[in-house]
Amino acid sequence: MTKSAGRRHLRRILAVGLTAVTVGALASAPASAAPAAAAAAAPNFGTNVTIFDPSTPVAEIQAKLDAAYAKQVDAEMGTNRYAFLFKPGTYGTDAQPLQIKVGYYTEVSGLGASPNDVVINGKVEVYNRCLADGGTSNCLALVNFWRTLSNLSIKVNGAGQDGCRAGANFWAVSQAVSLRRLNVDGGFTLMDYCTAGPQYASGGFIADSKFGAVTNGSQQQWLTRNSQVTNWSNAVWNQVFAGVEGAPSEAGFPGTPYTTLEKTPLSREKPFLFVDAKGKYNVRVPSAHRNTSGVSWDEDLTSGRTIPLSDFFVAKPSDPEWLINAQLLLGKNLLFTPGVYNIDQTIHVLRPNQVVLGIGHATLTAVNGVTPIKVAGVPGVIIAGVTIDAGTKESKNLLQVGTPGFSISSASNPTTLSDVYFRVGGPHIGKVDTALEVNSDNVLIDHTWVWRGDHGVEGFTEGVNGDTQRWRTNTGRYGAVINGDNVTATGLFVEHFQKYNTVWNGEKGTTVLYQNELPYDPPTQADWMNGKTKGYAGYKVGDKVKNHSLYGAGVYVFNQNNPAIETENGFEVPKRPGVKLHHIMTVNLSAGVINHVVNGEGAAADMTKVGQPVFVTDYPAVP
Numbered sequence: 001m002t003k004s005a006g007r008r009h010l011r012r013i014l015a016v017g018l019t020a021v022t023v024g025a026l027a028s029a030p031a032s033a034a035p036a037a038a039a040a041a042a043p044n045f046g047t048n049v050t051i052f053d054p055s056t057p058v059a060e061i062q063a064k065l066d067a068a069y070a071k072q073v074d075a076e077m078g079t080n081r082y083a084f085l086f087k088p089g090t091y092g093t094d095a096q097p098l099q100i101k102v103g104y105y106t107e108v109s110g111l112g113a114s115p116n117d118v119v120i121n122g123k124v125e126v127y128n129r130c131l132a133d134g135g136t137s138n139c140l141a142l143v144n145f146w147r148t149l150s151n152l153s154i155k156v157n158g159a160g161q162d163g164c165r166a167g168a169n170f171w172a173v174s175q176a177v178s179l180r181r182l183n184v185d186g187g188f189t190l191m192d193y194c195t196a197g198p199q200y201a202s203g204g205f206i207a208d209s210k211f212g213a214v215t216n217g218s219q220q221q222w223l224t225r226n227s228q229v230t231n232w233s234n235a236v237w238n239q240v241f242a243g244v245e246g247a248p249s250e251a252g253f254p255g256t257p258y259t260t261l262e263k264t265p266l267s268r269e270k271p272f273l274f275v276d277a278k279g280k281y282n283v284r285v286p287s288a289h290r291n292t293s294g295v296s297w298d299e300d301l302t303s304g305r306t307i308p309l310s311d312f313f314v315a316k317p318s319d320p321e322w323l324i325n326a327q328l329l330l331g332k333n334l335l336f337t338p339g340v341y342n343i344d345q346t347i348h349v350l351r352p353n354q355v356v357l358g359i360g361h362a363t364l365t366a367v368n369g370v371t372p373i374k375v376a377g378v379p380g381v382i383i384a385g386v387t388i389d390a391g392t393k394e395s396k397n398l399l400q401v402g403t404p405g406f407s408i409s410s411a412s413n414p415t416t417l418s419d420v421y422f423r424v425g426g427p428h429i430g431k432v433d434t435a436l437e438v439n440s441d442n443v444l445i446d447h448t449w450v451w452r453g454d455h456g457v458e459g460f461t462e463g464v465n466g467d468t469q470r471w472r473t474n475t476g477r478y479g480a481v482i483n484g485d486n487v488t489a490t491g492l493f494v495e496h497f498q499k500y501n502t503v504w505n506g507e508k509g510t511t512v513l514y515q516n517e518l519p520y521d522p523p524t525q526a527d528w529m530n531g532k533t534k535g536y537a538g539y540k541v542g543d544k545v546k547n548h549s550l551y552g553a554g555v556y557v558f559n560q561n562n563p564a565i566e567t568e569n570g571f572e573v574p575k576r577p578g579v580k581l582h583h584i585m586t587v588n589l590s591a592g593v594i595n596h597v598v599n600g601e602g603a604a605a606d607m608t609k610v611g612q613p614v615f616v617t618d619y620p621a622v623p
Contacts (some may be wrong), residue, residue: 054089072103081338083360097122110152135183156186191217377407400439425453535567559592
């Protein structure tokens with residue numbers, strides 16, 4: 001496409017968007033509607049955002065955080081959302097450390113330009129969650145989802161805690177949990193070995209961070225990207241490192257299932273709020289880089305651009321979509337404050353380089369079958385820190401990036417999705433055809449969890465035979481469908497969809513860490529057939545694709561509803577020299593069978609190998 005054609009294309013996108021969005025949406029606006037007032041000097045983020053100052057007494061901060069944790073520790077399907085933001089300074093002392101526990105839908109972040117600007121003398125922790133009986137008979141970390149920790153330093157201090165916990169910061173988590181821009185001085189463990197002993201966890205993600213010794217322990221899979229570690233203790237099934245200084249070698253694979261890339265093929269750090277020397281709030285938007293290692297902030301400010309908060313429309317759950325769309329069309333960026341937004345008109349992101357940033361796990365729920373967000377085929381858009389829920393009426397998509405055959409993209413300025421999470425069911429029945437659809441070229445997906453719920457609130461399973469009913473009512477056919485070329489995913493977690501969990505049709509795609517659980521709930525083998533083939537692979541590369549790379553991937557089976565069900569292959573790809581899978585596996589979680597790892601090769605993950613991965617080191621095999 002020529003430059004002049006590209007400019008015509010951009011004008012066409014904006015014109016179409018203006019017609020589609022404003023004519024219909026503004027028609028429903030009150031007659032008295034007026035442009036949003038100029039941003040106030042002190043941001044109004046709403047009542048669910050608390051901003052701490054280092055002059056605030058430690059006891060007062062501790063009490064506020066403890067009260068929020070008490071509300072959120074068991075609120076897995078709740079509607080409250082919280083962000084706790086810390087201005088530059090030090091919080092806690094050696095004698096009185098600040099010991100933070102993080103519950104569901106909670107973000108804890110520093111407001112410095114560097115992670116070193118905010119220091120927590122104490123801990124920021126997640127423990128095993130004890131279910132049902134209130135005792136320690138059912139304590140685990142497998143459902144410790146939806147929480148964020150970023151942009152600060154932790155001087156690990158366990159003063160006052162029991163001896164088991166005193167020596168390390170505990171972070172026992174699973175999917176939809178990110179650690180970004182951290183500098184940790186002291187021990188850090190990704191499992192809780194004190195509450196009822198070590199239990200499995202199913203995370204997780206680290207980026208742009210410095211750690212000393214990390215105890216992986218019972219973490220089944222993890223991606224660490226563009227970071228620094230002095231020691232990583234062990235692996236369970238699938239531990240992937242990309243651009244990590246001090247990462248362990250993969251030479252012992254599969255004895256120790258490490259996958260180590262010296263450089264990250266494509267990376268872009270997530271935008272972050274910070275307060276400048278004049279006390280003004282800004283958003284730093286990092287630039288994209290290729291083939292990098294180590295942290296972005298070690299020697300200087302993270303490279304990129306700074307956008308004043310006044311250039312953002314700060315949205316709250318009460319704001320109508322027509323207003324949000326109007327602000328985006330006027331050129332504003334968008335910041336979602338914590339809360340649940342019921343979206344009955346699609347939010348259209350039409351301009352290049354626009355930023356949509358959520359804090360405190362802002363959640364957008366589809367109403368009446370809409371697609372909550374559509375991104376035009378333009379370069380440089382960033383969507384970060386939002387969760388998108390399916391509603392009770394089927395949506396075609398939850399997030400659509402680009403329109404097929406109609407986009408402009410930039411290899412140096414990719415549209416980027418960072419910590420964008422999808423949910424189909426859980427707090428209520430959900431319905432969607434394809435949760436995430438990427439049609440644009442040159443897109444970076446940097447950590448996502450695309451989840452069709454396998455459990456949820458009372459009534460979610462709808463009846464005594466809940467799993468069978470859920471298969472019919474809580475519907476999601478495809479998790480992620482990638483049609484664009486040159487798309488990169490770093491940390492792609494997709495689970496429980498009813499056909500292919502991931503379909504990759506674009507050329508020259510790259511995935512660094514893939515984690516998938518096949519659906520638990522097909523009632524019969526007939527319900528889990530792909531034509532004459534038993535079931536759908538967890539990861540499918542399109543038959544026409546000539547070049548694709550996948551590093552560190554696992555597909556797991558747990559056919560809880562009918563253990564007799566079989567799935568033919570964990571992975572299904574065209575067998576060509578340019579399609580390369582490195583370190584892939586299938587795992588039986590105790591019900592059902594995956595007959596082969598990839599394309600009829602690899603042993604069965606059956607009931608004789610519960611919890612034991614079946615590995616294929618390279619496909620096609622390296623001579």
